Amino acid sequence: MNEPIQLNFRYTQGDYVRAVRADYAARFNLPLDGAVIALLICCAIFLWRSPEGHWLAIASAVTSGGFALLLVVAFLAMPPLLFKREPKFRDEYSLVFSQDGIHFRTDHIDSRLEWGIYSRAVIDPYSYILYYGTRQFTVVPKRVFGGEDERLAFEALLTRHVPSIIRRGA
Numbered sequence: 001m002n003e004p005i006q007l008n009f010r011y012t013q014g015d016y017v018r019a020v021r022a023d024y025a026a027r028f029n030l031p032l033d034g035a036v037i038a039l040l041i042c043c044a045i046f047l048w049r050s051p052e053g054h055w056l057a058i059a060s061a062v063t064s065g066g067f068a069l070l071l072v073v074a075f076l077a078m079p080p081l082l083f084k085r086e087p088k089f090r091d092e093y094s095l096v097f098s099q100d101g102i103h104f105r106t107d108h109i110d111s112r113l114e115w116g117i118y119s120r121a122v123i124d125p126y127s128y129i130l131y132y133g134t135r136q137f138t139v140v141p142k143r144v145f146g147g148e149d150e151r152l153a154f155e156a157l158l159t160r161h162v163p164s165i166i167r168r169g170a
Contacts, residue, residue, distance in 0.1 A: 004098040005154050009144040011089045013080060015127060019139040020079040022124050022168065033071060040064035095140070097157055115161035124168045128158065 044060035047053035083089055091106040102113040118138075122129040128140040145151040158165060 002099060003153075004096050005150055005157070006094070006096045007140065007144045008092065008094050009141065010092055011083075011139070011141070013083050015139055015141045015143075016083040016089060017079040018124070018126050019129050019137070020082065021075055022122060022127075022129060023135075023137065024074055026122060026166070026168075028071075028074075030071075033067070037064050037068050040067070097154060099157070099160075115157075118162050120164035120166070121158055121162045122166045122168060123155075123158075128154070130158075130162065 040060045041064050044057045044064065047057035047060060050057075088106065088108070091108065094103075094105040096103040101115055104111045104113055117132045118130045120131045122131075125142075127142055130138045130140065132138070140154075142151065145154065
């Protein structure tokens, strides 16, 4: 199918929050982070039994708690705050994807983009996350497609034009 794919939508908070969490999960090493937190807690428990290790036990417990709090804030608190603070997410988006590129239009933007702007994509059960730059991305929610054929045509375009595609439970 060589016809352009036109998508018109508004982001929901859920669209953005899920995409940011998927991005964080891809960048963080959650099993390693969990293991470090558990190791610090074990060190704190072990050191607490030693009379001269109380300060190290407290330091280990505080470090573990701080690290855990950082992960909780990053995954639970930050994504909704980022969505609420960014006015661009309240705009109506009109995206047209074709072999020639992407026409990206909102109330404040009217731009034609080359496919080469996107270096990689992550496909998860809810969205397509198209990366440009080091930490910037465009989210295309799966819910906005007119049907399975349109979604598969979009995936074919991605496969042709985006060099690296990672599928996560898609």
